[in-house]
Amino acid sequence: MPTMTFREALLDAMHIEMQRDPHVFLMGEEVAEYDGAYKVSKGLYKQFGSMRVVDTPISEAGFAGVGVGAAMAGLRPIIEMMTWNFGIQGFDQIINHAAKMRYMSGGQFDMPLVFRGPNGAAHMLSSQHSQYVEAMLVNIAGLKVVCPSNPADGKGLLASSIRDNNCVIFLESEMMYSHTGDVPKGEYLVPLAKGVIRQQGQDVTLVSWGKALWKVMGYLSDIEKQLGISVEVIDPRTLQPLDIELIANSVRKTHRLVVVEEGWGFASVGSEIAAHITQLCFDDLDAPPFRVSSSFVPMPYAENLEHEVMPQKEDVLGAIKHISYL
Amino acid sequence: MTAKKTTKTKTSAHKPASTQSSSSVGSSTKNSKHSAELWISMLKEMIFYRRFEERVLAAYTQQKFSGFCHLHIGQEGLCVGLQRALDAKDYMISGYRSHTQAIAKGIAPLAVFSELFGKASGCSGGKGGSMHMFSKDKRFYGGHGIVGGQAPIAVGMGWKIRYSKEQHVVVCYLGDAAMNQGQVFEAMNMAAVWQLPVLFVIENNLYGMGTHIGRTTTIGATQQYKRALAFDMDHSQVNGQDVLTVYDHMSKTIKRVRKGVPHLVEALTYRYKGHSVSDPSLYRSKEEVNSYKDDHDPIKTLAKRLQNDGITDEDSIRAWDKEIKAELKSIEAQADKAAPPDKALAYHHVYSQ
Numbered sequence: 156m157p158t159m160t161f162r163e164a165l166l167d168a169m170h171i172e173m174q175r176d177p178h179v180f181l182m183g184e185e186v187a188e189y190d191g192a193y194k195v196s197k198g199l200y201k202q203f204g205s206m207r208v209v210d211t212p213i214s215e216a217g218f219a220g221v222g223v224g225a226a227m228a229g230l231r232p233i234i235e236m237m238t239w240n241f242g243i244q245g246f247d248q249i250i251n252h253a254a255k256m257r258y259m260s261g262g263q264f265d266m267p268l269v270f271r272g273p274n275g276a277a278h279m280l281s282s283q284h285s286q287y288v289e290a291m292l293v294n295i296a297g298l299k300v301v302c303p304s305n306p307a308d309g310k311g312l313l314a315s316s317i318r319d320n321n322c323v324i325f326l327e328s329e330m331m332y333s334h335t336g337d338v339p340k341g342e343y344l345v346p347l348a349k350g351v352i353r354q355q356g357q358d359v360t361l362v363s364w365g366k367a368l369w370k371v372m373g374y375l376s377d378i379e380k381q382l383g384i385s386v387e388v389i390d391p392r393t394l395q396p397l398d399i400e401l402i403a404n405s406v407r408k409t410h411r412l413v414v415v416e417e418g419w420g421f422a423s424v425g426s427e428i429a430a431h432i433t434q435l436c437f438d439d440l441d442a443p444p445f446r447v448s449s450s451f452v453p454m455p456y457a458e459n460l461e462h463e464v465m466p467q468k469e470d471v472l473g474a475i476k477h478i479s480y481l
Numbered sequence: 482m483t484a485k486k487t488t489k490t491k492t493s494a495h496k497p498a499s500t501q502s503s504s505s506v507g508s509s510t511k512n513s514k515h516s517a518e519l520w521i522s523m524l525k526e527m528i529f530y531r532r533f534e535e536r537v538l539a540a541y542t543q544q545k546f547s548g549f550c551h552l553h554i555g556q557e558g559l560c561v562g563l564q565r566a567l568d569a570k571d572y573m574i575s576g577y578r579s580h581t582q583a584i585a586k587g588i589a590p591l592a593v594f595s596e597l598f599g600k601a602s603g604c605s606g607g608k609g610g611s612m613h614m615f616s617k618d619k620r621f622y623g624g625h626g627i628v629g630g631q632a633p634i635a636v637g638m639g640w641k642i643r644y645s646k647e648q649h650v651v652v653c654y655l656g657d658a659a660m661n662q663g664q665v666f667e668a669m670n671m672a673a674v675w676q677l678p679v680l681f682v683i684e685n686n687l688y689g690m691g692t693h694i695g696r697t698t699t700i701g702a703t704q705q706y707k708r709a710l711a712f713d714m715d716h717s718q719v720n721g722q723d724v725l726t727v728y729d730h731m732s733k734t735i736k737r738v739r740k741g742v743p744h745l746v747e748a749l750t751y752r753y754k755g756h757s758v759s760d761p762s763l764y765r766s767k768e769e770v771n772s773y774k775d776d777h778d779p780i781k782t783l784a785k786r787l788q789n790d791g792i793t794d795e796d797s798i799r800a801w802d803k804e805i806k807a808e809l810k811s812i813e814a815q816a817d818k819a820a821p822p823d824k825a826l827a828y829h830h831v832y833s834q
Contacts, residue, residue, distance in 0.1 A: 180644070206644055212674065217633045217667025224637020227622055228572070230644060232637075247664070251627045252634060260615035260623065261606025262830035297831055320833035 156339055162332040164306035165195050165271075168313040169233060171342055173203055176231060179317060182209040182218055183235030183272075192237045193273065193332050219245030219270065223252045226268040226322075233317060236272035239288045239326065245270070246291075253322040254297030266297075269316045271325035274302070275366065275417055276454050278330065279461060285454035287418030292324050293395040293427070299347060300395040302326040304368040306336035308392060311345025319347060328366040350398035352405070356387035359475055360405040362428055363415040364391055367466065371415055374468045381472070382481055394424050402428060403435045410441040413474045415466055420448030442478035447471055510725070510790045517792045523565065523724050524787060524798070527557040527780045529805050530581040533590060534754075536809045537580065537597060541758050545817065546598050549626075550611045551578040555753040556684060558779030560585050562727025563682065563748075566735050567652065572638045574622040574631045575654035577612035578684075578752075582654060587619035590809075594816035601822040608822070608830065628689075629655065629662030632681070636668045639677030643741065650678045650738045658689025660705050661697055672743040673712035680738045683747040684721065690756040691764040709745035721748030722777040725786075751777065 159167065173179045180203075185192045187200035187210040200208040211218040215236060222234040236242030242249075249270060256264045276285035293300050299321050303309040309327070316323035353372065356379075363371050368390050379386055387405050391398050406412050412432050414425035429444035450464040475481075510520055534552045541550050553560065556578075564585040567573075573586050580597070584590050588604045596603030597611055605615045614624040622638065625631040635653035642649050659665050660683060672679045683705050687694055695702035709716035715737065719730045727748065738744050751773040755762045762770070775781075787793045 212667070212670055214667035214671065216664045217636070217671055220630070220633020220664060220668065221637040221640055221671060224574075224622075224634035224639075225641050225644070226637070227634065228638045228641035230641050247627060247630060248633060252625070252630055256623070257833065258830045259605060259609045259613045260617075260830075261603070261608045263605070263615050263617040264622075265833050299832070 156337040158335050159306050159338040160332065161306045161309050161327070161334045161336075162193065162195050164310040164336075164338045165313055165327065166197060166199070167338065168310045168317070169196065169199065172314055172317040173199070173207060175342070178229065178231045179233065180207040180209065180230065181233045181235060182211055182222065184211055184213055184237045186210060186235050191235070193329065195332070196235070215241050215244035216247060219248035220252065222268050222270070223248055223256065223266070226253075226266050227256060227264050231267040231317065233269045233271060236270060238284060238329070239272055239274040240284050240286045242270065242272060242288065243286065249292070249298070249322070249324070250295050254295045258297055265320040266322040267320045268322045269313070269325055270322070271313070271316075272327060273329045274326035275328060276461065276465065277328070279456055279458055280454070281456040282453035288324075289326060289394050290418055290423040293397075293424055297322065298395060299323045299393065300326065301347060301393050302365040303392060304365050304390050306334060307338045307343075308345055310338050311343045312347065312392060314342070315344045315347050318344070323347070326365060331366050331369065334369065345392070348393045348396045348398060350389055350391040350393070350401040352401070353388040353390045354386065356385040356409065358384040358409055359386045359411045359413060359479060360389060360402065360409045361386050361413045361415060361475070362389045362391065362402055364394065365417070367415050367417040371471060374471070378468070378472050378475060382475060382479065384475070384479060386475065397428070399428070399431045399435070403432060406432050406436045407439045410439055411478045412440070412444040413447065413471070413478060414444065415447045415471055415474075417449060417465060419451055420446050421451060423448060442480070445474045445478045447474050510786055510792060513725070520725070520783065520787055521793060523561050523728070524780065524783050524793075525801050525805070526561050526585070527724065527783070528802055530557045530560060530584070531780060532802070532805050532809050533581060533584070536813055537594075538754070538758060540597070540813060548610050549577070550597070550758045551756065552752070552754045552758065553578050553581045555773060555778070556686060556721065556750045557581065558724040559682070559684060559721035559727055559748045559750055562724040563652065563731045565728050566731035568649065570620065571649045572620050572622060572635075572642075572651040573654070574635050574638070574651070575624060576628065576631060576656055576659065577624060577626050578656070579614060579624045579654065580611065583614035583616070583621050583624065586616070586621040588614060588616045588621055591812050591815055594812050595819050598816045598819070599821060600816060600819040601826070602819045606822060606826065606830075608826070629659035629665040631655070632659070632662075632665040632668035633671070635679050635681070636672050636677060639672060639679040639743070640675065642678055643675070648739060650680055650735055653679055653681050655681060655683050656689065657683055657685040657687065657694045657705055658692070658697070659683075660708055661689075666708075666711070669709070669712050669714060669743070669745065673714045676741045677743055678738050678741050679743045680735060681743070681745045683745070684750055685747050686750050686752045688752070688756065688765070691760065693764070703747075703749055706745055706747035715742055715744040716746065717744070718747045718749065721750035722773075722779045722782060724779055724783055
């Protein structure tokens with residue numbers, strides 16, 4: 156299995172899907188001649204030309220809508236948001252149009268449309284470039300929300316998203332583009348709406364996704380060693396629809412739940428998971444579900460402040476200790 | 482870069498309401514290349530839409546349905562004249578004042594009425610309502626409820642036409658107030674940059690809900706076509722109350738759009754009813770409304786002309802009107818009797834399976 160960066164894995168998925176289906180095209184700011192602001196589309200313009208790899212004006216609301224119209228008319232657009240902070244300009248098209256078109260037309264229109272781009276904080280980008288959008292978008296009926304945590308899933312989930320007949324919000328991360336991992340060659344699909352157990356464990360269920368999960372996996376063995384407990388790690392991969400049964404089954408075994416998310420915790424994906432698990436597994440729980448998330452302030456710039464408000468190793472350690480009554 | 486030729490065709494100046502003159506002389510049927518049958522069918526179609534919307538209003542008043550309901554009464558000339566200039570495979574998308582545009586595009590009047598009544602046999606399965614008429618088959622891509630939101634979607638369809646090397650055009654209906662929405666400007670810019678076959682049609686009925694368009698723009702209430710100047714885009718203005726003029730103008734314009742030249746046309750028109758059925762129109766005078774009804778009514782204008790030219794007479798028109806009313810009565814009764822959607826359908830169509 157070749158080793159690829161997250162960036163290369165996403166490119167591989169788009170490349171393969173564009174080769175196998177002439178209806179697939181990529182549109183966004185700097186995706187063509189510039190090869191992508193983060194080089195995710197590197198080489199595609201050269202290979203596929205200007206009808207299939209399309210540079211747009213800086214008009215996120217506008218080209219989000221172009222994606223909606225092209226999808227309604229039978230194409231399969233991939234719309235790159237240079238970052239999801241800018242993608243918020245396109246929320247009218249995503250929320251009011253893409254998400255609702257099938258429903259309010261009585262099922263007449265498929266919406267085979269992917270909006271993809273980096274989500275959340277990178278490093279010292281301050282408030283307007285650090286927004287996490289998953290909590291907002293999982294609240295919209297009609298959308299699927301996907302958030303891979305590693306290169307192989309990045310490839311397989313993106314390919315599945317492109318083949319899906321619904322509008323998929325695909326959340327990447329600037330910090331992850333250079334992460335490496337083994338990635339299957341050729342056509343590779345990871346099913347949407349299916350989570351995965353990243354690590355088997357007995358004492359605590361920890362749920363996380365995207366970059367937050369990747370960070371947790373980096374220090375979790377230290378925590379386990381320090382506390383002498385074993386943690387089962389679940390990566391839902393798709394946040395809407397959410398594979399809550401996978402989480403519930405794990406909690407029925409471990410009796411404890413920690414959710415780690417980098418976004419803000421108020422009315423968040425973490426709070427949704429905690430609420431579901433409280434309802435589904437109330438009698439199984441030995442402690443209230445515990446959520447770790449960013450402090451409820453806009454993202455600061457200074458390195459020490461950014462570090463302060465985002466979840467760190469010691470926060471996760473504290474959470475696991477707390478619900479284990481250690 | 483080759484220089485792009487821009488055209489601006491002012492076919493009839495419709496003055497702002499305050500200075501409205503009573504003369505409304507459109508093109509004559511005499512010396513026209515069109516047949517008498519065409520004029521008569523246009524007249525009948527406009528009468529049908531007028532009576533349709535009146536019937537809708539009556540049904541609403543009788544509380545047969547609810548929700549927001551925006552009527553198109555007074556604006557029939559544009560709807561009919563433009564539709565006649567299109568091919569069946571052309572795409573159309575519109576805002577929320579679009580019952581009759583949906584019918585003109587080919588959706589059965591019964592399917593529209595049933596949709597208003599929230600019935601399973603409605604053109605959106607009873608899940609859209611007044612603002613969301615859809616037919617994939619007839620290429621009516623909706624009735625949309627967010628002012629201007631349909632404009633970028635129209636550009637996406639234009640992109641599909643170009644992508645698949647089709648010969649179709651996209652008609653994007655917009656209200657005058659949509660011309661103050663950023664998305665509309667982004668859409669027009671992209672249509673111009675990529676030279677897509679999109680006809681943006683401003684139905685300038687002078688009011689965005691209760692606000693006169695002159696209060697929200699500095700370019701002149703009846704000069705909205707000037708918005709195209711920002712994109713060096715072809716543009717024109719047409720008297721939307723004169724169906725013959727609309728038809729001829731749109732036929733000519735669409736030929737060019739079909740070649741991949743986007744165009745912004747401003748049609749001057751007027752709505753007789755409020756913004757929605759619950760709006761008592763306190764922001765405008767009775768005199769203003771009556772001046773349009775008396776002197777610029779698209780149905781009266783054509784009827785008078787056809788009578789003057791000896792193509793038809795008052796008795797025939799009255800007889801057609803009677804037939805249309807009877808037909809609509811039957812349509813409403815059928816829509817009334819139709820079954821509502823099964824409860825299970827509330828959970829269908831969220832995702833494609």
